[in-house]
Structure formats: structure tokens, C-alpha cells
Amino acid sequence: MCVLSIAELLWVEKYRPRTLDDIVNQKEVVERLKVFVRERSMPHLLFAGPPGTGKTTAAHALAHDLYGENYRQYMLELNASDERGINVIREKVKEFARSRAPEGVPFKVILLDESDNMTGDAQHALRRLMELYTASTRFILVANYPSKIIDPIQSRCAFFRFTPLSRDDVVGRLRYIAEREGVDYDDEALDTIYEISEGDMRRAINVLQAASAMGKVTIETVYKVVGMARPREVREMLKQALSGDFTGARNHMRKLMLEYGLSGEDIVRQVHREIFSQEVNIPEELRVMIADYLGEIHFRLIEGSDDDIQLSALLAWLALMGKRLK
Amino acid sequence: MDKKIPWIVKYRPRRVEEVVDQDDAKRSLREWLGQWARGRVPERRAALLYGPPGVGKTSLVEALAREFDFEVLELNASDYRRKTDIERTVGVAAGKRPLFKKGLLILMDEVDGIDPRFDEGGVEALLEVVKSTSNPLVFTANDPWREQIRPLRELCLMVEFKELSEGAIVSLLQRICEGERLQCDKEALKLIAERSMGDARAAVNDLQAVAEGYGRVTVDVVRALIRGRDKSLNIWRTLNSIVYAKQAWMAKKAVTQSEVDYETLITWLSDNIPKKYTEPEDLYRAYEALSRATLQIARSKTSGEWSLLPYVFDLIGPGITFARTSGSISKEKYGFPEKVRLAIQLKTTREIREKLAEQLARNTLTSKSTVKNEIIPYLTIIFRNTSNPIIAARIAIGYRLDKETIKFLAGPNTENVLKTIEKIRKAKPEEVKEEKPETKKQSKTTKEERTAKNNKAKSTGSLDEFLKRS
Numbered sequence: 001m002c003v004l005s006i007a008e009l010l011w012v013e014k015y016r017p018r019t020l021d022d023i024v025n026q027k028e029v030v031e032r033l034k035v036f037v038r039e040r041s042m043p044h045l046l047f048a049g050p051p052g053t054g055k056t057t058a059a060h061a062l063a064h065d066l067y068g069e070n071y072r073q074y075m076l077e078l079n080a081s082d083e084r085g086i087n088v089i090r091e092k093v094k095e096f097a098r099s100r101a102p103e104g105v106p107f108k109v110i111l112l113d114e115s116d117n118m119t120g121d122a123q124h125a126l127r128r129l130m131e132l133y134t135a136s137t138r139f140i141l142v143a144n145y146p147s148k149i150i151d152p153i154q155s156r157c158a159f160f161r162f163t164p165l166s167r168d169d170v171v172g173r174l175r176y177i178a179e180r181e182g183v184d185y186d187d188e189a190l191d192t193i194y195e196i197s198e199g200d201m202r203r204a205i206n207v208l209q210a211a212s213a214m215g216k217v218t219i220e221t222v223y224k225v226v227g228m229a230r231p232r233e234v235r236e237m238l239k240q241a242l243s244g245d246f247t248g249a250r251n252h253m254r255k256l257m258l259e260y261g262l263s264g265e266d267i268v269r270q271v272h273r274e275i276f277s278q279e280v281n282i283p284e285e286l287r288v289m290i291a292d293y294l295g296e297i298h299f300r301l302i303e304g305s306d307d308d309i310q311l312s313a314l315l316a317w318l319a320l321m322g323k324r325l326k
Numbered sequence: 327m328d329k330k331i332p333w334i335v336k337y338r339p340r341r342v343e344e345v346v347d348q349d350d351a352k353r354s355l356r357e358w359l360g361q362w363a364r365g366r367v368p369e370r371r372a373a374l375l376y377g378p379p380g381v382g383k384t385s386l387v388e389a390l391a392r393e394f395d396f397e398v399l400e401l402n403a404s405d406y407r408r409k410t411d412i413e414r415t416v417g418v419a420a421g422k423r424p425l426f427k428k429g430l431l432i433l434m435d436e437v438d439g440i441d442p443r444f445d446e447g448g449v450e451a452l453l454e455v456v457k458s459t460s461n462p463l464v465f466t467a468n469d470p471w472r473e474q475i476r477p478l479r480e481l482c483l484m485v486e487f488k489e490l491s492e493g494a495i496v497s498l499l500q501r502i503c504e505g506e507r508l509q510c511d512k513e514a515l516k517l518i519a520e521r522s523m524g525d526a527r528a529a530v531n532d533l534q535a536v537a538e539g540y541g542r543v544t545v546d547v548v549r550a551l552i553r554g555r556d557k558s559l560n561i562w563r564t565l566n567s568i569v570y571a572k573q574a575w576m577a578k579k580a581v582t583q584s585e586v587d588y589e590t591l592i593t594w595l596s597d598n599i600p601k602k603y604t605e606p607e608d609l610y611r612a613y614e615a616l617s618r619a620t621l622q623i624a625r626s627k628t629s630g631e632w633s634l635l636p637y638v639f640d641l642i643g644p645g646i647t648f649a650r651t652s653g654s655i656s657k658e659k660y661g662f663p664e665k666v667r668l669a670i671q672l673k674t675t676r677e678i679r680e681k682l683a684e685q686l687a688r689n690t691l692t693s694k695s696t697v698k699n700e701i702i703p704y705l706t707i708i709f710r711n712t713s714n715p716i717i718a719a720r721i722a723i724g725y726r727l728d729k730e731t732i733k734f735l736a737g738p739n740t741e742n743v744l745k746t747i748e749k750i751r752k753a754k755p756e757e758v759k760e761e762k763p764e765t766k767k768q769s770k771t772t773k774e775e776r777t778a779k780n781n782k783a784k785s786t787g788s789l790d791e792f793l794k795r796s
Contacts (some may be wrong), residue, residue, distance in 0.1 A: 008720035079693040140669045210704040228701035304624035313617035320606040
């Protein structure tokens with residue numbers, strides 16, 4: 001079957017389950033959520049689990065089943081990594097709580113995604129908000145690392161653990177999409193996508209879509225696409241720094257920040273991936289030393305210090321290590 | 327010479343007469359506090375002392391309190407600015423009885439530092455205290471005309487402090503020289519006074535810096551060491567003073583006397599250090615110092631502990647100077663920060679990317695950061711694939727991407743994608759139009775509706791057919 005529409009969407013959007021019934025895995029979670037829909041009542045919820053396992057999708061599906069097609073007007077969607085601080089969140093929640101609740105369901109839903117990115121202080125403020133608006137709203141907090149959520153919030157929420165997706169789950173879904181889209185593919189290529197994406201469905205589907213645009217989806221095209229998606233500048237930056245060219249390395253770093261829009265933490269994570277790659281030719285003991293200093297820089301970034309300065313410090317250190325190697 | 331006590335503390339006026347100038351302020355404040363001392367509550371229960379820094383606001387309050395035998399409870403407004411803090415501290419103090427003395431005076435510094443955005447309810451809480459306090463309440467401010475403290479102005483006795491005259495500062499400096507048994511050249515003291523711009527605190531600090539550094543206070547030493555305070559060192563001279571400083575305090579002074587604030591200075595240092603330092607060791611140490619400086623700034627911001635800031639100055643001044651141990655200083659000229667130039671140049675790209683990230687974040691139910699890291703890179707691959715522009719064109723139609731955004735994603739492949747979009751539109755204009763409801767409605771259209779539309783489009787035949795027909 002190869003019938004296509006003119007307009008195409010990202011497959012992560014196009015093939016997202018819309019209702020709780022559409023969700024094929026996370027069975028235990030889904031069953032418990034369906035009870036909330038039947039009873040038209042629920043506590044605050046905390047969804048925790050690795051990226052790409054369906055947490056946000058489940059929250060939307062739940063709201064869809066509660067409120068119907070136009071569920072988004074009864075749901076406030078916030079993303080802690082995009083909102084600038086608890087004050088913005090507080091204002092939005094206040095405003096939203098004022099609007100009326102739909103008929104038949106006595107509460108509206110506030111979805112706070114990536115809530116483990118909030119500082120402890122912000123979480124305490126959030127806890128007060130949850131208490132304040134508990135009569136008219138329910139919070140669904142989504143997090144990768146539940147241990148980063150403060151206890152007083154955890155104790156106010158029903159906890160849902162999303163398990164990593166199995167190989168069968170991911171490969172099965174990829175095959176389903178590939179068939180629907182008329183994509184030409186090798187079976188092993190889908191396995192490779194699963195390996196690379198480490199159970200993250202979002203990443204797996206993105207890789208599939210990009211690889212299919214190159215032609216037949218094979219192991220080669222999969223690796224090619226994954227390699228291309230990682231900015232070349234990261235490796236170039238590393239190479240130049242280690243060769244002692246600080247200024248050249250820093251130009252690459254700024255390109256990553258300003259042209260690709262990556263944050264300091266994004267770049268640190270990508271460097272971390274690169275330094276253990278066999279394609280980067282450095283002594284094994286240096287890989288560990290770099291990781292060690294990288295961790296320190298990462299910590300300073302988390303503490304809120306300046307991205308450009310921290311990465312410059314990293315590059316200056318790499319340049320020094322490079323010189324000592326010579 | 328006892329170096330441990332800053333002279334500014336050691337020579338703080340003890341009696342009202344020792345406070346230089348400010349006769350009007352002395353008179354009105356003495357009268358006001360006198361009423362409290364006689365057990366009468368004045369009409370205005372709080373006083374707001376305002377004027378430039380270092381002109382004796384706090385000193386006068388302390389000297390007057392001593393005269394009337396009042397205890398002073400000092401609170402720094404920057405520590406207690408939120409509603410709850412104020413109620414807990416000032417509010418409680420306002421109703422207390424003094425322990426040992428006749429009365430209790432509450433002194434709150436830097437009240438103009440209250441920020442209505444972060445210190446919600448702070449001013450309102452202060453107003454409540456002002457209306458009901460049973461103890462005299464004194465605020466100080468450099469800039470009393472800031473909008474957020476307007477209601478406070480209306481309730482307070484306003485006491486103005488003027489910039490100090492040069493003569494007044496010179497005689498203060500002379501008194502200190504005598505106390506320290508220092509040989510002081512009167513012309514040198516005049517020079518210090520002139521450059522302090524009416525700030526006695528600054529003048530005393532300068533005097534101490536010169537005296538401790540050189541043991542004598544003469545015109546040439548002062549001229550060499552003390553550039554005027556505030557806006558005196560432009561950025562170029564600041565950089566140069568830091569790079570070439572001979573002693574740590576010189577580098578530190580360059581930082582504190584620079585006309586640019588420390589965050590700007592860090593940006594400039596970060597871009598100019600590699601021009602001057604050539605040895606990797608030196609470079610690494612310099613950046614490590616900058617790195618720790620920004621860490622320290624972040625900590626002081628999140629904790630509100632501004633007392634951490636002096637360490638920042640140490641790191642970006644002497645920390646940079648003495649990062650250089652082995653290498654020489656290059657002759658290369660200082661330049662404008664590349665980072666700033668690049669950021670301006672790439673502003674449009676950044677805006678396009680942010681807009682796209684926002685749109686896709688909503689559509690794919692994730693954060694902008696995830697879109698930038700995990701979705702835009704794959705979209706870029708699809709859009710830059712020269713052999714198959716149809717998929718890119720269809721996605722562009724699906725998300726109604728404008729030309730600029732397509733260019734951002736497709737780069738050198740832009741023309742190819744745009745042409746393909748045209749071709750598709752010509753082939754099946756009605757479907758494309760149907761995909762494009764009025765923008766207002768569009769935001770409310772749910773995915774289900776859109777999927778439904780997609781399905782409808784599906785039934786009309788395959789894309790390959792359209793293209794073949796065209």
C-alpha cells in the first residue's frame with residue numbers, strides 16, 4: 001500500500017497514539033489511567049521513565065479520553081526546560097485555574113513536562129501551587145529522573161513508572177510505520193535503529209524517517225543519517241583543541257552555540273559521546289582525563305555559570321593536554 | 327599601622343559633629359528622633375535618607391542614635407525583601423522594646439534595591455510596618471525616585487544628603503593622616519578628594535590603598551595609582567591594566583574602577599586573553615579563573631549571597647594577571663568580542679530557529695531544547711538531501727513553513743525544495759489549499775482533525791500520480 005497525501009508531517013507526530021487504547025505498551029500504566037477516565041476523578045500524577053517511552057503521549061491520551069477531541073483547551077501544557085522560572089509558571093497556572101472546568105469532569109489538567117529540570121526552590125513553589133489550586137486542577141508531572149523530584153511533591157502524586165521499551169516494541173512500531181509509508185527497508189536496519197536509539201521511540205522514529213528520505217533503509221543509511229545528525233563541528237572542535245589551536249576550536253564551539261542553537265550542556269554531552277568513539281584518535285588514558293574534566297565543566301554549567309566561558313575553559317584545557325601529548 | 331581594620335571603619339564618626347557637612351540632614355533628623363526620644367510618636371514614623379553613596383547616611387544615623395541613647399538594629403534590605411521576610415524581621419522588630427537602652431531604632435539599608443518582579447509584596451509589607459511601627463524606622467536609598475518605592479516616599483520623612491565638598495573630604499583625610507601618623511602631602515589629598523567625586527568612603531579607601539602600598543602619600547604616587555572612581559577606566563584601559571599589572575591589588579583596582587560591569591568585562595577578557603597570552607599553560611589558567619568567576623557569580627545569584635562577589639573580582643583581575651607565569655605578552659591588539667559580533671550577525675538565523683522549535687515543540691509534544699537537539703538535525707538531513715526533494719517539500723507544506731525557514735533547513739538545496747513545492751501546488755492546488763485553514767482556527771484544530779484531512783487527501787490518489795500528471 002503506497003498511497004500518500006501531499007502534506008507530510010514528522011512521523012513522531014503522525015504516528016503518535018491519540019487515545020489510551022492506541023497505546024500498545026506500558027500496559028499496567030494504561031490500565032490504571034483508564035480507571036481515572038471511567039471514574040472521572042484522579043489525583044495528581046507523576047510519570048517517570050527514560051526518554052521516548054510515552055510519558056507525554058500518555059498524558060495527552062489521558063486528557064483526550066477525559067475531555068474528547070478538543071481536550072487541549074482544558075489542559076495547560078508547560079515545559080520546565082522552556083519556561084523561564086517558577087514566576088512564569090505561577091502566572092500561567094493562576095490564569096489557567098481561573099478558566100471554567102468542562103462539563104462532566106470537575107477538574108482541568110496541568111501538564112508539566114521535564115519537571116525534574118526544576119530547581120529545588122522552584123519545586124517547593126510548585127508544591128504550594130499544587131495545594132492552592134487542587135480544587136479545580138490536577139497536575140501531571142513528567143520526569144526522566146523521579147529522584148530529582150522533591151519528596152513533598154512525590155508524596156502528593158500517584159506514581160507511574162514507564163519502563164524502557166523492548167526491542168519488539170520498537171522494531172514492531174518501526175515496521176508498522178515503514179509498511180504504512182511504503183518504505184523500502186532491510187530487517188537488520190530496524191534492529192540497528194533500535195540499538196542506536198537505546199529504546200527511545202522518538203529518536204528511533206526520527207532516524208527511520210530521515211533514513212527513508214535517503215532511499216532504501218539499510219544499516220549503512222541508518223549509520224549515515226545518525227552520523228550526519230551529529231554536528232561535524234563537535235569532532236572538529238575536539239581535533240583542533242587537541243592540536244593546540246584554541247582559537248580555531250572556539251570558532252567551532254561558537255558555531256555550535258549560535259548556528260545550531262545548542263546549549264553548553266548539549267555540547268558537553270556531545271563531546272562526551274565523541275571522546276569514547278574509536279574514530280577519535282587519542283590515548284586511552286586521556287579519554288578518562290577528558291571525561292573527568294568534562295564532568296567538572298558540566299557541573300559548573302548546571303550551577304548556572306556562563307556557557308561560553310565554561311566551554312572556553314574546556315577547550316583551553318584540551319589545548320594544554322594536546323601540547324603535553326606532543 | 328594596623329592593616330587589619332579598614333580605615334573606613336576605624337574612623338567612622340562617633341559624634342554627630344564628626345559627620346562632615348550635611349547640616350540640613352542633621353537638623354531634620356535630630357528633630358525627628360528627638361520626638362521619639364521624648365516618647366512622642368511623630369506624624370511620620372519612618373525616615374527615608376537618600377543621596378549618593380559615601381556621604382554619611384548610615385554614619386549620621388549611628389551617631390544620632392548614640393546621642394539619644396538608642397539601640398540600632400541594622401537590616402540590609404537586600405537580605406530581607408520578600409513579604410514574609412519583612413514581616414518576620416522588620417515587622418517583629420517594629421513592635422519590640424529595647425533591651426538595654428532608651429529606645430530602639432531600625433535601620434534598613436538599600437531599600438531602593440527592592441525588585442517588584444522578584445520581591446513580591448515586599449513594598450506593601452514595608453508600608454504596613456511603617457504605618458504601625460512603635461519604633462523609629464530609617465531607610466536609606468541611593469535613588470529614591472524609583473517607581474517601586476513611590477508609596478514608601480509618600481509615608482516617609484524625606485531627608486536629603488548632598489554630595490560632599492572637596493574641602494570637607496580633604497579635612498577628613500587630614501584627620502586620618504594625623505591619626506595614622508602618616509606624612510601626607512596636602513596636594514595629594516586634594517587629588518584624592520577630587521577623584522572621589524564626593525564619596526568619602528571611596529576617598530578613605532583610596533588613601534589607605536596608597537598609604538599601605540607605598541608608605542607615603544604624594545601627588546605623583548596618587549596620580550599614578552588612583553584614577554578617578556566610577557566611570558573612569560574604559561574597557562581598553564581596563565584590559566591593559568589587568569594584563570600588565572605588577573601587583574595583585576593593581577589588577578583588582580582595574581576591575582573595580584572599570585566603567586564596564588564585571589559580566590561585560592568577563593566577555594571581553596574571554597575574547598582578548600588568547601590574543602595576549604600565547605602559552606597553553608597560561609591560557610588554561612586564565613580560563614580556569616574566568617570559569618570559576620562565572621561559577622561564583624551564578625552561586626551568588628541563586629543564593630542571593632552578594633558577599634561572594636569580591637571573589638569574582640579577585641579571579642577576573644589578579645586571577646588573569648597571574649595566570650601568566652611562563653609566556654610573554656603578545657603585541658597583538660585588543661579587539662571587540664567576537665561572540666557579540668557573531669550573535670548579532672546570526673540573530674535572524676536564531677530567530678528562525680527559535681520560531682521553528684516552538685512550532686514543532688507544540689506539534690511533537692516536547693521541549694524546544696529536544697526539538698533543537700533531536701528533531702531539527704534530522705529535518706535538516708531530509709531538507710538537504712538533493713536526490714529526493716519531494717519529502718522535504720511535503721513536510722514544508724505539512725507544517726506551512728515559510729521561505730526563510732525552508733532556507734534555514736535546506737541551505738544549498740533551497741531552490742530545489744522550493745521548486746518542488748511549486749510543482750506539487752500546481753499539480754493539486756485544491757488539496758494544498760484545504761490544508762491551509764485560516765491561521766486563527768488553525769491553532770485550535772486538533773491533530774485528529776488534521777489527520778482526518780490527511781486521510782481525505784490520501785484518498786485522492788498517490789503523489790507520484792500527481793507528479794506524473796503535471
